[in-house]
Amino acid sequence: MTSLTDGLTAEQVQFFKDNGYVGPFDLYEPGEAQKIWSKAMIEMALSKNKPHNSTIINYDRHLDCDTLSEHISRPEIVNKLRSLLGEDIICWKSNIFQKQPGDAGTGWHQVEKYIVGETTTAATPSLNFAYSRDDDTVLQDVSVWTAFSPARRENGCLRFIRGSQKRWFYDENRRLHKSPERKTDFFGYDYSELQIDPSWDPEKDDVVDMEMEPGQFVLFVEKCVHGSLPNISDQTRLGYASRYVIPQTKVYEHVDRLVEFGDEISLDYHGCVLVSGEDRYGYNRIYTENLNGYEFRRVANA
Secondary structure (H helix, E strand, O other): OOOOOOOOOHHHHHHHHHHOEEEEEEOOOHHHHHHHHHHHHHHHHHOOOOOOOOOOOOEOHHHOOHHHHHHOOOHHHHHHHHHHHOOOEEEEEEEEEEEOOOOOOOOOEOOOOOEEOOOOOOOEEOEEEOOOOOOOOOOOOEEEEEEOOOEOOOEOOEEEEOOHHHOOOEOOOOOOOOOOOOOOOOOOOOHHHHEOOOOOOHHHOOEEEEOEOOOEEEEEEOOOOEEEOOEOOOOOEEEEEEEEEOOOEEEOOOOOEEEEOOEEEEOOOOOEEEEEOOOOOOOOOEEOEOOOOOEOOOEOOO
């Protein structure tokens, strides 16, 4: 009998390599997930140690919300990450994805290095991989997307194009341009600007609509083409993405500010969290506790 805290099976690892994602997996009971999110919302609203003041770039609240600080290193998550990334893992970023009724879907996109900037020509990667990328046994970053509400087709569930991580369909080095009248994607930005072949129709490819229950999570590599449907329901969709790399990845090496979606924040606050194993490289600032003094958990070796 398998446990919720077990790693991935060999079959699940192969599925991930073939398809770019695996899951969903159970983490919280549905009612528990909604209570946890309510608690997190209160903590974030009352926080005196917010990482930054932006409400648009809603990043890294695991650094000031104790509930999310605990979430990112849950053994149910970390042990599955170990099956893909090995023993040494850092959490380098997190995002809140809230889709209100009537909100547009997020267009298809894929990334690898998280190129920073919008309309500038000088693109700077957020991630620099300080190891050979020719070795396909070494995976790049893995994202863990947790549903804290029902995620259905009608309220904007996550979507993947199966197997799309094996080639580039979008060029993350290109710049997005803001157009406020647009009703697609984030805040007037259209990811289709980054599409390499304008004649390629993603909707005719092998699309997977990842419907999830509250408390479930899915793992995926950001190079797997992904997006979400519009919310045509009367129910808000809540998702939280925590992002992980191995410690020999240099995070924000030459970046001190993020300029995204019409907003800008300083990265003076930023630090990574070691959720498993050791950091033998010292490339990144590592936080052992969050901005409130809450100690981050490092999951013991399996």
